[in-house]
Amino acid sequence: MPQPDDAAPLVDVADLRTHFPVRRGLLRRTVGSVRAVDGVSFTIRRGRTLGLVGESGCGKTTVGRSILRLVEPTGGGVRFDGRDVRATGGRELRALRRRMQIVFQDPYGSLNPRMKVRAILEEGLVIHRLGTPAERQARMTRALERTGLTPAALDRYPHEFSGGQRQRIAIARAIVIEPEFLVLDEPISALDVSIQAQVVNLLVELREQLGLTYLFISHDLSVVEYVSDDVAVMYLGRIVESAPAERLYAEPLHPYTLALFSAVPRIEPGRRSRRIVLAGDVPSPARPPAGCRFHPRCPLAEQVCRESSPPATAVDGHLVHCHVAARELERAGGGVAATAAAMARLVEAAQAAGAGVSPTDERRDGA
């Protein structure tokens, strides 16, 4: 067994695909599949945080669950600390599960309402046989205190706590068995604004204290920017752009990223500027468009975009899947900043010409 190398990433996802079959008819024949994740690749080094952004239906939640095999991937590779996650089973998988944990979005659904907090926190410790009962008590108390709750919480039921407190309990549950990697699936989306900041601070603090590696999944762009080292933008099952956080926010290249950033309502005094408004709705992941998946809504769509899916173009850690961006990048001689400015100009021009404004709403699958 080769020793894990310090320079090797902790999490290595290669061409991950997770498809859900669509069954119809009396014999439940598979007539198609929902391609929730359709070729996603990234790596996360130990101690770093990857932010995964996108809107509903883009597959980001499924990516997180696929890595942990809470949902079985259909294809591709997932490696954790060098080990092939998809190939392990039984006891090995359970041992692996100890090292990676998840925090869910809904603080009301992720805690068993019939179990006291003590039982909820203890479960991981019991399953992995960590420590004597006295030691477990100490670990649970410490985990609760780390997340800002008192040990008195142990003897209460989840419904006695507010949303923010329940999310803290969920975080305590995740860290009590001392994992190395944490998937945070929209951990603050269901919370009030004033509580979101508290939980974000808590997550950042825990990361420093415990040396954790995060996959931070969210649709909230400003929080992702704050928390993450690297950010990847997903659309309809694929990553369209990824880069270190500050670079992505300063110099976005992909038209979807541009639209996403411009769509977020911001509190900037006097700003009522033109916003990039995308036409239509997100197509169904069961029938993704041919070629570049974004082309039906893209203000810069060209013939080549309708025909072929754009390959990755990478400059200096900044990755983008766009034919137009690739061309502009070449024209700018590999200068990302110049390309970003060029893309922004092109999109504005296309908007002004009305290219992105004619609605081409896609029809939802009437299932």
Add this chain to the structure above:
Amino acid sequence: MTAPLLEIRDLVTAFHTPAGRLPAVDGVSLTIDRGRTLGLVGESGCGKSVTAMSILRLVAAPGVIESGRILLGPPRDAVGAAATDLVTLPEPRLREIRGGRIGMIFQEPMTSLNPVFTVGDQIAEAVLLHRPVGRAAARARALELLRLVRLADPERRLDEYPHQLSGGMRQRVMIAIALACDPDLVVADEPTTALDVTIQAQILELLAELRRRLGTAILLITHDLGVVAETCDDVAVMYAGRIVEQAPAARLFANPLHPYTIGLLGARPGRGGRAAGPLRTIPGMVPPPQLFPSGCRFHPRCGVARLPDCAAAVPAFLEVEPGHFVRCPFTRPST
């Protein structure tokens, strides 16, 4: 100075539950002028939705409007006539106003549309309830409205059912229904909260365009300060059943005065990223109605609170500068 379109005076709406009397709206006063957009901002449980429902007396039992007045100004063609108090209006007259002079958009487009009727039928119903026209005319108006809200392929959509439409499209239909009878006021209760951010951008653009074209006043209820900043003329901030600050939007965001408003604005990550340090938080959490603190309800979480004064009496809602009201005696002087 024209009379306001809607004036809420000291509204109190309380819920009588086995746990006691819970004052969800506790003395709220608001004014909406014709053609203006007022944003009502607050977190969950502050009472903003109940305020909106109270306007049209749609509060579900055990909620009851206990006191206060909701004065709706006269219609455009009868300026000068007296205002009507919606709280005491007899039910049949109120039904004329619901959907007629005041339209409503709800938060969940998934569940606010009836799944067994077509989109066209539902819009036409809104028209038929208030206008003495035939079915054909109502259908024509429905088509016109779908074009107004920029729904693609409107002729086809008329005969489709809600489940065949996406969230953004359903919300457009809801807006169409709200606008069916050319209302003076549209009450929008978190209209974009359930939508993706790019779809939200579309809907907000649409609302802005409709405001420009039709001159409808809008009461926009939301928890998202960014949405308010981009769409509203005036803002009122609500906490625990009370309005704590109210001002024109530009003033409020340039110079927030109430500690809660300042806290809310500061809690979002700014442009400094992580280098700016941990996010500034408001300690504690929103109290449930059973446990509302006495006096100023924000005082347990407030950085500048001075006991026992803040717990003793409810601070008065004072005009600190023209048009800018605050419910706090310790506001910092404006810069």
Add this chain to the structure above:
Amino acid sequence: MSETPSRGFWAEAWARLVRKPLAVGALCFVGLLAAVAVLAPAIAGTKPVLCRYKGRIYAPCLGYFHRSLEPAIFARDRFRGTYPQNLRDKDPESWAIWPLVFQDPYRAVRENEWPGRPANPAKGDGHPNRLNLFGTDQYGVDVFAKMVHGTTIALLVGVVSMGLAATIGILVGAAGGYFGGWVDMLSSRVTEVVMCVPPLVLILAFIAILEKPTIWHTMAILGATGWTGIARLTRGEFLRLRQSEFVMAARAAGAGPLRIILRHVLPNALAPVLVPVTFGIASAILAETSLSFLGFGPPPPSASWGSLLNDARSNLSMWWLVVFPGTAIFLTVLAYNLVGEGLQEATDPRLREARK
């Protein structure tokens, strides 16, 4: 977090239940019935509850539950079921604690069986009187005693058949709901087939075939056909809960299927199942009563309520044979239905106060 004591789901459901007077009343009635059922021999009977005979203490009344429970010594000493006289004659130092009402559910009390008492009247003379509170049937057997002991039979039928139905239903439904795939297909088809079997007709068929049909056969068949609603409900709950996030969290922690089913899914799935079980008890009682009424119940002498109604058929002038058992059946079924409704309201998450 509040300062009030921590209440689990069932404590909260109970608190909600007791706020409704109708449900509380029904629950009290059900409790009363259960008490009567358990204490039947102590309430009405001709055998002593406790007696001291020849130096030892016995409880002959248990013979009402099962013949083998009656102490053998009384058979040896040729009591022949008549205790008052024999006890005094054969052991002057004996003492006995008697049931509240000295009447027997299976035979008419004879003259002077209890010193100074006349024999039970029979036929048309058996209307309710001081000694026979609910009257006597055509053979002179006291109706009150029959009804008291009939309570035991009714509740036994309800509890045993529903216990069996619940066990089968939960197992079948849980298997189908949790594992899905062919297991689910199989369990669903089995459920559908059993649903088509009419229980009463099946019972009649068994009664025709068997030499000595007993009430246990009836209970077994009611249980073996009454589980389908429970199975479908359980399957639905398991399907729903299997996808809930706390189950996913348990899987992420490394929990195996057994742990997930027993610790996470089952406790959350059981609450809705209680409701059809409660309704099922009522309908089982009703089924047995109907069979007895039609004459297909346990052979006479039987204390079942339905058999009283059966007697009433040929003796319509004896109104007390209809009114008392009829009222008892009506109240019992009503009570169980009200309890079931109350449970449903108390445990239905949709009716709980809205969160956030």
